[in-house]
Amino acid sequence: MAAAEDGGLGENTRLDQETAQWLRWDKNFLTLEVVKRLIAEGNKEELEKCFGARLEFGTAGLRAAMGPGISRMNDLTIIQTTQGFCRYLEKQFSDLKQKGIVISFDARAHPSSGGSSRRFARLAATTFISQGIPVYLFSDITPTPFVVEALKALEWSRRWNEKALRKLLTFLIWKCILEF
DSSP: OOOGGGTOOSSOHHHHHHHHHHHHHOOOHHHHHHHHHHHHHTOHHHHHHHHSSOOOEETTEEOOOBSSSTTSBSHHHHHHHHHHHHHHHHHHOTTHHHHOEEEOOOSOEETTTTEEHHHHHHHHHHHHHHTTOOEEEOSSOOOHHHHHHHHHHTTGGGTSOHHHHHHIIIIISOHHHHOO
């Protein structure tokens, strides 16, 4: 078996590649250490759970357990997904950099991985800001109807009626951005 520093188990090329990439990119000490430990233990079953398949966006948003790997909600998957979402929004809305985006969060947290809705909201906000997109980040736990009202205040409602705006919230501006 390969050492944790090599980023693999030496048996499964895809899993080895995914874990090696994770070890290079993950900057969260807690999730990074979990992956290193799983590799050192040769725990292929748990690594497959963490790296089996990349999270996919569905009608309920981006949902998964918090923890390390591309199959879980964590700092790296939030940043990567937000980058892709940012690219999509830029193509859809020519005035995105003038209007900005609204982000809120709920109370969910996963102390052992360092993940929390608040942390993910801040990471998403930082990602949008790094691309020149203004962010209106709620400072405390916020229910979805408040986000709808914030979007209306930003005149996003001119583009959609309230029903369409709610669909946008649940489909396009996914729960991991608006309500982690």
